[in-house]
Amino acid sequence: MKFKNIFLVLFVVIMASCQDDDGVDIASPQEVFDLEKVGIDTFINRVYYDESSKIFKEIDEGQTSIKDDPNLSEVFLTTNGVAYTAYVYQIFEGKNTAPDSNDIVNVDFQLFSFSFNEEGELSADTTNLNENQFFRNLGTEVNVFREALPLFKSGDVFESELAPRTYQDSGEGLLIIPSGIAPQINGDTVLIPIIIRFKLRSVTLVANTNL
Numbered sequence: 175m176k177f178k179n180i181f182l183v184l185f186v187v188i189m190a191s192c193q194d195d196d197g198v199d200i201a202s203p204q205e206v207f208d209l210e211k212v213g214i215d216t217f218i219n220r221v222y223y224d225e226s227s228k229i230f231k232e233i234d235e236g237q238t239s240i241k242d243d244p245n246l247s248e249v250f251l252t253t254n255g256v257a258y259t260a261y262v263y264q265i266f267e268g269k270n271t272a273p274d275s276n277d278i279v280n281v282d283f284q285l286f287s288f289s290f291n292e293e294g295e296l297s298a299d300t301t302n303l304n305e306n307q308f309f310r311n312l313g314t315e316v317n318v319f320r321e322a323l324p325l326f327k328s329g330d331v332f333e334s335e336l337a338p339r340t341y342q343d344s345g346e347g348l349l350i351i352p353s354g355i356a357p358q359i360n361g362d363t364v365l366i367p368i369i370i371r372f373k374l375r376s377v378t379l380v381a382n383t384n385l
Contacts, residue, residue: 203256203354210352210367211259218246218350223263228371229286230263230348249321251355260318261350268327268345271377275320276313278378282341283307286369313380317357322349328377345374 221230222237223245233239240246245264250257273279283306312320326345333339349370356368 203254207256207258207352207354210354214261214350214352214367218261223265223348228265228346228348230369247325249318249325251318251321253355256354258318258352258355260322260352260355262322262325263348263350264325265346265348266343267325268329268374269343270328270330271379272327272345273312273324273374273377273379275324276311277380278309278311279319279323280309280375280377281307281319281323281372282344282375283370283372286371307375311380315357318349318351318355319357322347323374326374328374331376341373341375347372 217230218241219239220232221240222233223229223240223243224231230240240261240263243263247262247264249260249262251260252258285306310319312323326347329344330342331339332342349372350367351370352367353365
């Protein structure tokens with residue numbers, strides 16, 4: 175079964191379980207995550223990281239699945255009584271400062287969905303995806319960024335009065351995120367698992383008052 179179909183079935187099952195008050199029970203966060211995890215675990219066993227497109231593609235010539243790739247790590251976050259598992263793939267660690275869980279980060283990112291092209295490969299076409307960025311205080315986050323970004327380091331920042339600010343050697347990775355710990359995208363709540371490709375542009379250190 176193509177992954178597009180796996181997640182289409184997953185989405186239909188979840189939405190069918192999340193009805194209104196007319197006699198149908200609403201799926202609990204645990205039930206939603208249990209369904210999503212089946213699809214995500216299938217996904218990581220069937221794709222590899224393609225260096226040229228910097229995205230995951232379906233294995234077709236004996237490539238190593240990301241499940242067995244040492245660059246893939248699990249990150250864990252418990253919220254609303256659910257112990258979530260997400261995955262982070264390290265493309266490049268970065269060279270300068272790693273944030274801790276209360277620092278302010280500047281992140282550039284692109285969002286991908288779990289859909290495949292006609293050849294069964296995850297589309298790497300980003301022509302219709304805008305480069306987005308955000309500044310966030312990880313101390314106020316209750317989502318996967320707080321757990322994943324400390325695995326990376328910031329890069330170098332170059333500033334000039336004659337040119338826009340640029341960033342080099344920033345930590346770069348891919349996140350595979352269940353909906354329950356996904357960040358809001360443009361103010362919208364995420365309802366299905368997503369993939370985010372990101373760069374950790376800069377880190378502003380904040381004193382840890384709990385020490």
